[in-house]
Amino acid sequence: MAITLERITPLRGLRCRACQVLQPADTRYICAECYGPVEPEYDLAASDANALREKIARGPHSLWRYADLLPVAEPASHFPVGWTPLVRAPRLGAAIGIANLFIKDDSRNPSLSFKDRPVAVALARALELGLDTIACASTGNLAGAVAAAAARNGLRAFVFVPATTDEGKIAGAAAYGATVVRVLGTYDQVNRLCARLADEEGWGFVNFTLRPYYAEGSKTILFECAEQLDWRLPDHVVVPVGSGALLTRTATAAAQLRQTGLVDDTPFRIHAAQPAGCAPVSDAVLDGYREVRPVRDPNTVARSLAIGAPADGDGSVGIIRASGGSAASVSDAEVQGACALLASTEGVLAEPAGGVVVAAAKALATRDVFDDNGSVVLYITGNGYKGTLDAGLLKPPIAADADEFRAAYAEVLG
Ligand SMILES: *Cc1c(COP(=O)(O)O)cnc(C)c1O
Ligand SMILES: [Zn+2]
Numbered sequence: 001m002a003i004t005l006e007r008i009t010p011l012r013g014l015r016c017r018a019c020q021v022l023q024p025a026d027t028r029y030i031c032a033e034c035y036g037p038v039e040p041e042y043d044l045a046a047s048d049a050n051a052l053r054e055k056i057a058r059g060p061h062s063l064w065r066y067a068d069l070l071p072v073a074e075p076a077s078h079f080p081v082g083w084t085p086l087v088r089a090p091r092l093g094a095a096i097g098i099a100n101l102f103i104k105d106d107s108r109n110p111s112l113s114f115k116d117r118p119v120a121v122a123l124a125r126a127l128e129l130g131l132d133t134i135a136c137a138s139t140g141n142l143a144g145a146v147a148a149a150a151a152r153n154g155l156r157a158f159v160f161v162p163a164t165t166d167e168g169k170i171a172g173a174a175a176y177g178a179t180v181v182r183v184l185g186t187y188d189q190v191n192r193l194c195a196r197l198a199d200e201e202g203w204g205f206v207n208f209t210l211r212p213y214y215a216e217g218s219k220t221i222l223f224e225c226a227e228q229l230d231w232r233l234p235d236h237v238v239v240p241v242g243s244g245a246l247l248t249r250t251a252t253a254a255a256q257l258r259q260t261g262l263v264d265d266t267p268f269r270i271h272a273a274q275p276a277g278c279a280p281v282s283d284a285v286l287d288g289y290r291e292v293r294p295v296r297d298p299n300t301v302a303r304s305l306a307i308g309a310p311a312d313g314d315g316s317v318g319i320i321r322a323s324g325g326s327a328a329s330v331s332d333a334e335v336q337g338a339c340a341l342l343a344s345t346e347g348v349l350a351e352p353a354g355g356v357v358v359a360a361a362k363a364l365a366t367r368d369v370f371d372d373n374g375s376v377v378l379y380i381t382g383n384g385y386k387g388t389l390d391a392g393l394l395k396p397p398i399a400a401d402a403d404e405f406r407a408a409y410a411e412v413l414g
Helices: 049-058 063-069 091-097 116-128 142-154 167-175 187-201 211-215 219-226 245-259 280-286 313-323 331-346 352-366 401-410
Strands: 011-016 038-042 085-087 103-104 133-139 155-161 181-184 234-239 270-274 325-332 376-380
Touching: 038 211, 049 063, 049 167, 049 331, 085 219, 091 103, 103 219, 116 133, 116 142, 116 211, 116 352, 133 142, 133 187, 133 331, 142 155, 142 167, 155 167, 155 187, 167 181, 181 187, 211 325, 219 234, 219 245, 234 245, 245 270, 245 313, 270 280, 270 313, 270 352, 280 313, 280 325, 325 331, 325 352, 331 352, 352 376
Parallel strands: 103 376, 133 155, 155 181, 234 270, 234 376, 270 325
Antiparallel strands: 011 038, 085 103
């Protein structure tokens, strides 16, 4: 049952990241002064850590247990999004050389990716505003999350994806009843089309007009990790980077956890994981934390991370540097090998973005980035059961014959 207490950390307004002006949290989504990006800001000093911890512990088993640290209240009808397992991964850790390894298994959300988190918060805002249509530009997973949330709430949905998007992902979005628009072009071209439609159609575009709320939903993955570690930050987190919203809001979440006194101010390093075929953020970090240079033609099996011009790219580089973090970029072969390794050592079947994180963690371990022996959390953000996996591991079928089985599988039988 929901317990209604007064909000412990009141929302102060929306702060412009460019000109710093604080403005009311009305229907705006960009700064009225300079059109810069705005972010919700809270009155965190006013909070009482023990009261807040107790209130969270009594809350729902979903991301809405952190409603006091979010810009909108829990809507009446929603999926149980979030509150996913944080599990120790000793066998994977032994295989990639990390002693104190954890997996945050966010592949278990309702539409099988972490995108259900930002969409839950964006959708709550869309309902507050009385919108009847939500939309997005997507590399695959966001389409499913938007489509599912719209179906659950009786809203109309339009999702725009590059024509090369994994079919398993967009078939799901279509089954949820969304209008799936496949566009000939890269994600960045889809993005530009949608930025224009967002202005002209008046829909709730989760990653444009609702972006300040959408991005806040990404904070909840770190809130959960901290609570699951008995209110302590991990020493390291390895984050897959597409637009950079998840990485930058992981830092926002850590700052809020510290400011409210929910966790102590222990070292917390944020590392980026990207595929070599689209690594604008990792390349910038490894090249001395320089400015991000857009990648014109992303080419990777990790299509959910194929964003050549990330909206929060420079922000991500700055945050990684400030946290003392690093980055890695990994080849498609390493990604596929790492997906299989994660599945066979820990029983977690991830999409290629998960393989990017595992392979990047291995590369970081080789460079002694984790030699403090601290805890390392890998964000596994998408599920392998969406038609994104390499079928190359399969052997040809056999006749229904015991001898043929023994002959074909002699190697496995030993
Ligand atoms: C979108 C996505 C990401 C990256 O999220 P951003 O906030 O865009 O950086 C990571 N993993 C998966 C599976 C995704 O779908
Ligand atoms: Zn501004």
